[in-house]
Amino acid sequence: MVTFCIVFSKRLDSTLHNVYRGGVNYGTIADNLPPTTDAITLYTTNGIGKMKIFYPNQATLQALKGSNIEVIVGAVNNDLQGLATSPTTTNTWVQTNIIPYLDVKISYIAAGHEIKPTIQNLNNAITASNLQIKVSTVIDMSLLGNSYPPSAGSFSDSASSYINAIISILVSINAPLLANVYPYIAYTSDPTNIKLEYALFTSPGIVVQDGNLGYQNLFDAILDCLYSALEKIGGANLTVIVTKSGWPSDGDSGVVATIDNAGTYYKNLISHVNNGTPKKPGPLETYLFAMFDEDQKGPVKTEKHFNLFSPTKEPKYQLTFT
Template sequence: MPLFNHNSPLFICAAALCPLFFQFLHFACSQSFIGVNYGQVADNLPPPAATAKLLQSTSIEKVRLYGADPAIIRALADTGIGIVIGAANGDIPALASDPNFAGQWVATNVLPYYPASKILVITVGNEVMTATDQNLISQLLPAMQNVQNALNAASLGGKIKVSTVHSMAVLTQSDPPSSGTFNPGFGGTMKALLQFHQANGSPFMINPYPYFAYQSDPRAETLAFCLFQPNAGRVDSGTGIKYMNMFDAQVDAVHSALNALGFKDVEIVVAETGWPYKGDPTEVGPSLDNAKAFNGNLISHLRSLVGTPLMPGKSVDTYIFALFDEDLKPGPSSERSFGLFKPDLSVTYDVDLSKNSQTPTTPATPATPAPVSPTTPITPVTPVPKPAAGWCVPKPGVSDAQLQSNLDYACAQGILGTAISCRPPLLLILIQAMVSAVILVAIHEEKGDIIWIAEVIISLSVIGQQK
């Protein structure tokens, strides 16, 4: 019987398994959920062309700009790197009141570059809902609508999304995550914004910072929880879910707030999150070890594809703050110390972003946290602009030795908290299933087919080792 006769067992088996295998292989290989913020409040940044080459040498697949610098947008052309561009808060009144201004903005900042430059999203304003100028709040949605209409007129409405970016202070409740709610003081504005997102398929973009939550609750067990490191765990009294890190808790609090208004299907994108590697002596939390631990473990967590407890099985698109330090930013030293890379393009610290080196990073181990009862409440922190409306709690400890001894088991059990990366167990199962099927069929096939089958097995084994 021919090996690939459509009625043969091998053909039937391959037809059933191959689509699943390659779909998962593509999903597992993609790291499109890892992005970085590219701020420009600095006078020592490398040329855009050099920065583009740097990005191409990493696993970073998306870049968020706070404006629409033409030199950067051009430099990223034909690289395949997704780009988020921004209209400044100061542009909102004109965008809201004049559709022609919105059309000109798109004509100037999008049309000359797209599609060679892979513009994904236009953000209209940054943290407008909690900004000092409250007059912008009522103008935000009209501005977004006019930009959307301008994109529609250019036949780009379904290709480039329109959004805005919020601080975690848009939530008045986040503890526990299942109780997440938006500030009722925004009236119907937030609901109208969400209706816009739902109608246009655009994401809700948020800036969760475990770093700021730790500053509000600087205990050893809080630090471990915020850095994805071994700690005691906290059960959400509303769902019975035990949260294992601050990032998941913050993102799920946003999901709960969306759900409470009837918009649970609106996609969440983390527009900013990060940790400073140094700060002033009076600042709590900035250090090289902490920054390396947070960003390294965050990247490992995203690569695990485990998702969050309320949104499992898919990593939220996350833009890490920031690509470079911005030496002209005002404020404490920490504000100028978030860069993953230095102006000379060398790494500030290694968090396994290089395409040429995917070895796991080993985070600094914090002081052993004191035991904390899973039911012990933590006083919620009143949110203020920028800091997260915190939910800082500990989780059960899992040692590096346990993870290293059985990485596949660790993945299967969803054990996180270190920067150890492990292979997706489903991928291994699919490989084993295909190899087993081929071997079984080979027993009943002609001897001449055995050589071909052996080649298939070797190829699949190589794929499995690479993954």
């Protein structure tokens, strides 16, 4: 799907002096959220400078006007077939959902199903309108076939025709790849072989040695696996933006999805991503999931508990956005 992202600068506590150059997802699958204008104010007052939204919600875009928040915008799945098959439909979509909001800092448009023609048509429409907005798509790590060690990362055979076409077009239009990276999912799928400390950035030393690169956390290992897979299909120079990463505070047996674990993950992720990964050092644009709990999400219970703020705008963790 096409998505909007908002990027922000954030600091967790008085001991954290580097600035988090990332964002927070703004999901709205809930019936108890604060008004949109209040949500945008919460971003602004907390120094959150980037956002990701999942469809071009007119009220959200209107509230973002003049906010100076950078946004990634997505298209709903029902629109994607038309965007993929009809340049006229694509132009209309841009004229309806983008052009009226030129005073909103839209940084990316992300497409999902039927990706290659959708990206091409959207990019053509954006270029024709003389807009400086990149068009991309969001992937998750299920497309990887080989994932250990990170240098052996590769896409699965079943994903090859899909991902090869996407990477080819992203390279041709000089656009980044958007990726969702969830150490929580990787850890809970194999808790016997993956230590919780490795997933939470709290391992005291190197856990995985891969040639001359050492890995002390699972987030870096997953992302470098993706970088290795991209190298194998002509995407070595692609920039990757992490558009979703988070840890639930409730919803499973209570052993892993806890407030303490989630707070630890978010705090450590924020301080870590400025350094990049062993394979790709340097600041890594990353978006936390998510601003608010969404009580109508499911069916997995943890999906309701990825929030940084309550619907009453109270912070769940001691995180400072500056």
